[in-house]
Amino acid sequence: MPDMRSLLRVGSEGPDVPVDLTAIDPQSTPGLPGRKVTGSDPKLWARGEVERIGAELATQQEMLFAQGTVEPELGRSVLLVLQAMDCGGKDGAVKRVAGAMNPLGLHIKAFGPPTPEERRHDFLWRIRKALPPAGYVGVFNRSHYEDVLVVRVMGLAPESVWRPRYKKINDFERRLVDSGTAVVKVMLHISHDEQRERLLSRLDDPTKQWKFNPDDLEARARWDDYQEAYAEALARCSDAAPWHVLPANRKWYRDWALAHLLRETFADLKLSYPKPEYDVDAQRRRLEADG
Amino acid sequence: MPDMRSLLRVGSEGPDVPVDLTAIDPQSTPGLPGRKVTGSDPKLWARGEVERIGAELATQQEMLFAQGTVEPELGRSVLLVLQAMDCGGKDGAVKRVAGAMNPLGLHIKAFGPPTPEERRHDFLWRIRKALPPAGYVGVFNRSHYEDVLVVRVMGLAPESVWRPRYKKINDFERRLVDSGTAVVKVMLHISHDEQRERLLSRLDDPTKQWKFNPDDLEARARWDDYQEAYAEALARCSDAAPWHVLPANRKWYRDWALAHLLRETFADLKLSYPKPEYDVDAQRRRLEADG
Numbered sequence: 001m002p003d004m005r006s007l008l009r010v011g012s013e014g015p016d017v018p019v020d021l022t023a024i025d026p027q028s029t030p031g032l033p034g035r036k037v038t039g040s041d042p043k044l045w046a047r048g049e050v051e052r053i054g055a056e057l058a059t060q061q062e063m064l065f066a067q068g069t070v071e072p073e074l075g076r077s078v079l080l081v082l083q084a085m086d087c088g089g090k091d092g093a094v095k096r097v098a099g100a101m102n103p104l105g106l107h108i109k110a111f112g113p114p115t116p117e118e119r120r121h122d123f124l125w126r127i128r129k130a131l132p133p134a135g136y137v138g139v140f141n142r143s144h145y146e147d148v149l150v151v152r153v154m155g156l157a158p159e160s161v162w163r164p165r166y167k168k169i170n171d172f173e174r175r176l177v178d179s180g181t182a183v184v185k186v187m188l189h190i191s192h193d194e195q196r197e198r199l200l201s202r203l204d205d206p207t208k209q210w211k212f213n214p215d216d217l218e219a220r221a222r223w224d225d226y227q228e229a230y231a232e233a234l235a236r237c238s239d240a241a242p243w244h245v246l247p248a249n250r251k252w253y254r255d256w257a258l259a260h261l262l263r264e265t266f267a268d269l270k271l272s273y274p275k276p277e278y279d280v281d282a283q284r285r286r287l288e289a290d291g
Numbered sequence: 292m293p294d295m296r297s298l299l300r301v302g303s304e305g306p307d308v309p310v311d312l313t314a315i316d317p318q319s320t321p322g323l324p325g326r327k328v329t330g331s332d333p334k335l336w337a338r339g340e341v342e343r344i345g346a347e348l349a350t351q352q353e354m355l356f357a358q359g360t361v362e363p364e365l366g367r368s369v370l371l372v373l374q375a376m377d378c379g380g381k382d383g384a385v386k387r388v389a390g391a392m393n394p395l396g397l398h399i400k401a402f403g404p405p406t407p408e409e410r411r412h413d414f415l416w417r418i419r420k421a422l423p424p425a426g427y428v429g430v431f432n433r434s435h436y437e438d439v440l441v442v443r444v445m446g447l448a449p450e451s452v453w454r455p456r457y458k459k460i461n462d463f464e465r466r467l468v469d470s471g472t473a474v475v476k477v478m479l480h481i482s483h484d485e486q487r488e489r490l491l492s493r494l495d496d497p498t499k500q501w502k503f504n505p506d507d508l509e510a511r512a513r514w515d516d517y518q519e520a521y522a523e524a525l526a527r528c529s530d531a532a533p534w535h536v537l538p539a540n541r542k543w544y545r546d547w548a549l550a551h552l553l554r555e556t557f558a559d560l561k562l563s564y565p566k567p568e569y570d571v572d573a574q575r576r577r578l579e580a581d582g
Contacts, residue, residue, distance in 0.1 A: 066501040095393045102386045103394050104432065110395065141395065196578055203575050209567040210357040217577055276500040284494050286508055287487055 002031045004260040008186075010245050011238030015166075018231035019245065026191040026249040031257065046256040053259040054100025060266035061137050063273055065105040068135015070274040075180035078265060079131070079138040081241075083145050084188035085226060086216045087198035089248050090141050093188065096255045097262065098139055107132040110141040123147040123165065124172055131181070138181075144169060148233045153225045166236040174240035183241035184265050186258065187230060188248035192223055293322045295551040299477075301536050302529030306457075309522035310536065317482040317540040322548065337547040344550040345391025351557035352428055354564055356396040359426015361565040366471035369556060370422070370429040372532075374436050375479035376517060377507045378489035380539050381432050384479065387546045388553065389430055398423040401432040414438040414456065415463055422472070435460060439524045444516045457527040465531035474532035475556050477549065478521060479539035483514055 007030045010019045032038070038045040067076055080098070082090045098106055109130040118126045124144055132138030148169070152162050177183055190198075199216065202208040219226065234243040244261060248254040298321045301310045323329070329336040358367055371389075373381045389397055400421040409417045415435055423429030439456050442448050468474055481489075490507065493499040510517065525534040535552060539545040 062498075070501050091393075091395060094395050098394050099390075101394075102382075103389050103392075103397050103399055103430075104382060104385050104401065106394050106397075106399075108394055108397075139394075196581065199578055200575065203571050203578070207353075207564050209571065210361050210565050212567065212569070212574065214569050214574060217574070217581075220581070273498050274501050276503065278503070278505050280494050280500065283503065283505060283508070284491065287490055287494070290487065290508075290511070 003264065004031050004257055005242075005244065005264050007031045008244035008246055008257065008261070009238075009242050011235045011243055013235070015236045015239070017235055018228070019234040019243075021189065021227050021231055021245065024189055024245050024247060026189050026194060026247045028247045029250065029253045030247065031260070032253060043250075043252045046252040050096060050252075050255045050259050051100070053263055054097065057097070057259065057262055057266065058101050060263075060269075060271055061101045061105050063271040064137065064266075064269070065102075065135045066274055067271065068133065070277070072134040075134045076269065077132040077134055077136050077138060077181045078262075078269075079140065079176070079181050079183045080262065081140045081143045081145070081183065081185040082188065083143060083149070083186070083230075084248065085190060085195060085223070086219060087195050087202075088188040088190050089251060089254055090188060092251060093254055093258050094139055094141060097258045098137070100259075101137060105136055107136040107138040108141065109138070111143060111146060124168065127172075131176070134180070144172070145233055145237070148237075149226065149229045150219075152229045153219075153222050166233070169237050170239040173237070177240045182265050182269060184261055185241055185243045186261060187234065187243060187245050188254060189245050190248050192220075194249045195220060195223075294555065295322050295548055296533075296535065296555050298322045299535040299537055299548065299552070300529075300533050302526045302534055304526070306527045306530070308526055309519070310525040310534075312480065312518050312522055312536065315480055315536050315538060317480050317485060317538045319538045320541065320544045321538065322551070323544060334541075334543045337543040341387060341543075341546045341550050342391070344554055345388065348388075348550065348553055348557065349392050351554075351560075351562055352392045352396050354562040355428065355557075355560070356393075356426045357565055358562065359424065361568070363425040366425045367473075367560065368423040368425055368427050368429060368471065369473045369553075369560075370431065370467070370475070371553065372431045372434045372436070372474065372476040373479065374434060374440070374477070374521075375539065376481060376486060376514070377510060378486050378493070379479040379481050380542060380545055381479060383542060384545055384549050385430055385432060388549045389428070391550075392428060396427055398427040398429040399432065400429070402434055402437060415459065418463075422467070425471070435463070436524055436528070439528075440517065440520045441510075443520045444510075444513050457524070460528050461530040464528070468531045473556050473560060475552055476532055476534045477552060478525065478534060478536050479545060480536050481539050483511075485540045486511060486514075 032042060035042070064076060064078065067074065082093065084090050094108065098108065111126070114126065127144045130140070148162050148165050151157050173183060199212065202212040234245065237243065246254060246257050323333060355367060355369065358365065373384065375381050385399065389399065402417070405417065418435045421431070439453050439460070443453050464474060490503065493503040525536065528534065537545060537548050
């Protein structure tokens with residue numbers, strides 16, 4: 001099994017070289033084993049794998065939670081940062097992959113346009129407030145990267161405001177990592193055509209029409225500008241926590257690859273259930289003596 | 292199918308008559324259909340039902356979320372308040388029943404002993420901060436009821452402080468319900484013996500020892516005082532949002548009954564997917580025109 005983080009990692013050419021997103025095919029499936037392993041239906045195979053890995057993730061999460069309960073001062077947590085164009089599949093990925101874990105240990109936060117109160121603070125203020133506590137797996141559905149993406153593309157702030165944010169983000173993430181949080185940043189990469197198909201299927205399905213917003217078409221009209229903004233952000237902010245670009249046209253591959261990224265992240269933490277700090281036998285005797 | 296909320300509801304004899312918990316057998320399974328329906332293995336049957344109802348809950352939750360997205364001003368949300376003695380099964384119930392829903396739409400909060408900051412505020416301050424936003428399903432793992440339970444039993448505040456809280460809780464819950472939140476309050480009711488078995492099995496299992504805290508035995512030593520405190524709280528605070536006592540010695544029954552309580556709560560909301568406020572055809576034409 002290849003290391004998915006190495007396969008999908010970007011930004012290794014340095015902060016001044018924008019990531020070439022056009023060189024990454026959204027339809028591709030890097031790391032996926034051949035038919036010898038998957039059989040004739042890779043999609044079915046991947047779904048089974050996601051379930052199997054999901055159970056492993058649930059165990060890892062429980063160990064993390066146990067450690068956060070017993071030794072909160074270690075500050076150990078995991079943070080998954082998800083970014084994508086509209087219809088990129090963030091919600092689906094969270095549902096399928098994070099959904100395998102115990103909801104008690106998840107700390108999920110979706111970031112929309114900042115509220116008036118949030119706008120009166122530094123852009124990282126609301127991000128800091130939403131960080132996962134020790135022992136939790138946090139998921140950011142959009143994130144502080146919107147402040148160098150939509151803000152840049154839609155001109156919500158001048159360049160003199162958003163450009164210095166690359167450095168602020170790197171500093172912020174450096175401190176986060178140093179204080180015990182394992183950060184996994186993933187851009188779900190879909191094609192312009194795939195977005196159209198998904199938007200159309202939202203319009204066609206009465207149970208999905210609520211997800212469609214006419215503003216989405218304004219963002220779509222600025223596709224190239226967004227890709228350019230992503231290209232620079234991914235390169236400039238892969239310092240303490242590198243970015244991964246995950247080809248996401250195929251939903252089953254997306255879930256499979258994301259599950260692997262999380263599994264590898266957990267593996268680095270070398271988690272185990274904490275040893276009890278009390279005398280187990282003495283407690284057992286107390287309980288057994290008690291009618 | 293009987294209405295589980297009616298079956299499990301308590302407090303109908305008035306706020307001055309403590310709920311007689313000794314009259315409710317923690318081993319019982321009210322509302323469970325007979326063998327004609329369940330077959331020879333009610334446990335297996337109930338697990339299947341929980342899965343089936345879980346899928347329904349997931350759909351209901353999505354409709355609630357859709358409504359919260361499109362019409363947040365309606366303030367519609369669901370709040371499940373779970374209370375129990377240690378090992379009562381709150382975590383397991385959340386994992387099994389809330390775990391069926393999309394984690395994106397869950398707002399789970401576990402309340403431990405108040406922090407120094409929280410202690411400097413009114414006891415409802417941290418509760419208000421943790422309420423589910425419109426469109427979300429909130430779960431309180433412990434709650435403001437601890438302020439009339441552990442606080443009373445362990446003497447953390449004098450009666451002149453905790454007794455007026457019954458009224459404050461009723462007023463608070465009344466406003467909550469009036470503003471659009473469907474509140475379901477459930478006490479998971481286990482027996483003294485069952486708690487011992489579960490505590491022992493925590494001590495015996497290296498993957499569970501972290502959940503055991505020697506302090507749990509202090510609380511256990513005050514079992515009768517806790518039951519008395521529950522008896523009064525359940526009776527006095529079933530005003531705007533009634534309490535349900537769910538016999539919880541059998542985990543499979545607990546999950547099954549809880550799934551039903553949630554399903555009935557959702558049914559009252561008569562949810563549906565919101566109709567789009569934009570012109571679907573016009574948006575489709577815009578998209579199709581766009582290469």
